[in-house]
Amino acid sequence: MSYRIGLVGKPSVGKSTFFNAATMNDVPEGAYPFTTIDPAVGEAYVRVDCAAPEFGETCTPSTGYCDDGTRFVPTKLVDVAGLIPGAHEGKGLGNQFLTDLNEADVLVHVVDFSGQTDMEGEPTEDHDPREDVDFLEDELDQWYLDILEKGIERYESQHMVEGDVEVELAEQMSAFRTSDEEIKQVILSLDLELDPDTWDADDRLALAREIRKRTKPMVVAANKMDTPEAQANWESITSDPDYDHLSFVPVSAHAEKALKQASEQGVVDYRPGDDDFDITGDVGDEQAAGLESIREFVGEFGGTGVQQALEAALFDELGVVPVFPGSANGLGTTDGRVLPDVFLLPEGATAEEFAFHVHSDVGDGFLHAKDCRVNRQISADHELDARDVVEIITTN
Numbered sequence: 001m002s003y004r005i006g007l008v009g010k011p012s013v014g015k016s017t018f019f020n021a022a023t024m025n026d027v028p029e030g031a032y033p034f035t036t037i038d039p040a041v042g043e044a045y046v047r048v049d050c051a052a053p054e055f056g057e058t059c060t061p062s063t064g065y066c067d068d069g070t071r072f073v074p075t076k077l078v079d080v081a082g083l084i085p086g087a088h089e090g091k092g093l094g095n096q097f098l099t100d101l102n103e104a105d106v107l108v109h110v111v112d113f114s115g116q117t118d119m120e121g122e123p124t125e126d127h128d129p130r131e132d133v134d135f136l137e138d139e140l141d142q143w144y145l146d147i148l149e150k151g152i153e154r155y156e157s158q159h160m161v162e163g164d165v166e167v168e169l170a171e172q173m174s175a176f177r178t179s180d181e182e183i184k185q186v187i188l189s190l191d192l193e194l195d196p197d198t199w200d201a202d203d204r205l206a207l208a209r210e211i212r213k214r215t216k217p218m219v220v221a222a223n224k225m226d227t228p229e230a231q232a233n234w235e236s237i238t239s240d241p242d243y244d245h246l247s248f249v250p251v252s253a254h255a256e257k258a259l260k261q262a263s264e265q266g267v268v269d270y271r272p273g274d275d276d277f278d279i280t281g282d283v284g285d286e287q288a289a290g291l292e293s294i295r296e297f298v299g300e301f302g303g304t305g306v307q308q309a310l311e312a313a314l315f316d317e318l319g320v321v322p323v324f325p326g327s328a329n330g331l332g333t334t335d336g337r338v339l340p341d342v343f344l345l346p347e348g349a350t351a352e353e354f355a356f357h358v359h360s361d362v363g364d365g366f367l368h369a370k371d372c373r374v375n376r377q378i379s380a381d382h383e384l385d386a387r388d389v390v391e392i393i394t395t396n
């Protein structure tokens with residue numbers, strides 16, 4: 001199972017810079033709106049503490065890599081075109097963009113916290129990033145509402161009598177990968193009846209918003225935190241109770257990119273996500289000064305925030321559980337590899353579901369599973385925890 005993290009936000013906030021820093025790609029970046037038109041997909045990584053050292057072993061990853069006890073597990077990252085107010089009515093690049101978003105399991109909303117770009121992504125001063133945070137939520141809600149209204153219309157025109165409204169709505173919203181059971185739960189959780197005739201405009205919007213929150217969880221990447229303006233906005237927004245419902249990660253995409261580039265040049269030793277690095281090669285005065293200010297930044301904020309934002313999205317918001325397939329005789333597998341894989345499983349995945357993720361044959365032949373750390377048998381419906389090392393015992 002591979003997850004897609006979508007980078008969203010208005011133009012010129014630094015989505016492509018973030019994307020390039022995370023994936024070491026080279027898509028165009030620019031201080032003008034709509035630099036990006038076609039979405040780019042790349043491979044980024046999320047960190048998981050490797051389990052091999054606990055077994056006195058060294059791992060041999062088959063995908064991604066391991067750096068000094070930290071596994072870097074590949075995941076897909078998508079850089080989409082900038083979104084402006086009215087996109088659901090076709091403004092800017094409009095609906096195309098929203099369609100690209102459909103494919104994302106979780107969103108990182110990149111916001112220019114420096115306040116130096118307006119709603120259209122043009123240069124300005126003293127713009128309040130709150131407006132950006134609000135507009136993206138509103139825009140997504142309107143998009144969901146449009147689709148919800150279509151479902152209601154269809155329900156009303158086809159059935160006319162009371163019926164399973166949630167089935168019709170789930171079908172209309174199938175692109176968001178929601179089920180009729182989930183829609184029903186949302187309707188009831190808002191104290192609404194299972195009859196759209198009784199829903200007023202506010203009810204419909206509340207419903208759209210709730211379905212959106214569940215199907216497109218997101219974190220806010222407060223970008224350009226290397227500027228004093230952004231740091232001031234950070235103080236005021238993260239202490240504003242109106243924004244308690246969101247989680248914010250302080251980010252400098254510039255800093256991450258500079259460190260990755262210096263690392264490629266072989267002049268710094270930097271492990272992505274770390275809050276410090278070593279200068280290992282000859283750097284000129286200018287680069288040395290730049291690196292020292294980055295050192296100050298990562299020390300203060302606990303990293304550049306790029307890794308942290310990706311991991312907050314996947315692990316905290318989406319609830320993805322990383323699991324190592326292990327085996328009883330040490331951790332070696334038949335071809336001599338040690339802990340070659342880390343599987344990213346959906347929240348609440350059981351031992352048996354894990355077996356199906358490994359391979360359908362493994363799932364079909366499932367007998368029981370074993371927690372390799374404590375050498376104890378676990379049952380098919382046991383829910384797995386992050387970093388479990390699990391061996392599957394099959395009939396074949």
Ligand SMILES: Nc1nc2c(ncn2[C@@H]2O[C@H](COP(=O)(O)OP(=O)(O)OP(=O)(O)O)[C@@H](O)[C@H]2O)c(=O)[nH]1
Nearest residue numbers: 012013014015016017029030034035036082253254
């Ligand atoms: N100070 C600072 N500037 C940044 C940072 N990240 C990006 N920028 C600048 O912001 C501008 C826009 O960056 P892009 O990455 O092209 O922004 P985008 O969100 O992809 O823009 P569109 O493709 O037009 O939607 C560029 O001039 C970047 O150099 C950062 O962390 N700090």
Ligand SMILES: [Mg+2]
Nearest residue numbers: 015016035036
């Ligand atoms: Mg871009």
